[in-house]
Amino acid sequence: MSEFARGQKNFIGFEYKEVTAKRQMESIYIDSYPSFGWEFESSAVPLKGTLFVSMKFKRNRKLRNKSELARLQRQFDAGVNEIASLEQSKVTKASGMAYGVGIIGTAFMAGSVFAVVAGNIPLCIILAIPAFIGWIVPYWIYRNIVRKKTMEVTPIIEAKYDEIYEVCANATKLLDLSED
Structure with missing residues (x-):
């Protein structure tokens, strides 16, 4: 579950997190999780009428x-x-x-x-x-x-x-x- 940063020869290990939340709270998570070192990767497009959305984040494992x-x-x-x-x-x-x-x-x-x-x-x-x-x-x-x-x-x-x-x-x- 890690990848190489493009253009660099240094290995960067990432940890991943998937968050499921109500659709109305999606923007709060996307705006706020970078404060904790997480980068937003993607959001699963929910079916029409679905109340919940699934968001994927990643961050560097070596954070102080x-x-x-x-x-x-x-x-x-x-x-x-x-x-x-x-x-x-x-x-x-x-x-x-x-x-x-x-x-x-x-x-x-x-x-x-x-x-x-x-x-x-x-x-x-x-x-x-x-x-x-x-x-x-x-x-x-x-x-x-x-x-x-x-x-x-x-x-x-x-x-x-x-x-x-x-x-x-x-x-x-x-x-x-x-x-x-």
Whole structure:
């Protein structure tokens, strides 16, 4: 797993890393991993509708401060994972609430259908009203909860981005020291 640098007779051994991440986080990895000594090689083109992308990186095996760079890289990876979790948390509760209300509306519609089958038209109408409400309201419930959660987690996400940029800056300083 090593190659010769073109135009030089010195042997350079490389180590390789493949990173799988959500497609929306791809640019963060490509922009930030060079801070840890990694060079971006390629990105697997995901199928349409795929949420994840696979990226390949390589770096010189003989870096100085490699253990410290690895520690900072773990901090970076943890920060990116936290950002992804916070982004996901925006819609998790909202989806659950919207699905719950929709299921309750469906239960009322089932009751309405059974009332029609039994020949009880007034009960059918009474049960159909909350059924239709239960099918219409989830959209607004979802939007309202996502809006509130977004306002709540956006400052936390921004702070996490600042943290990972600081980690990258520290790694770049270490990398610059090792090249001297």
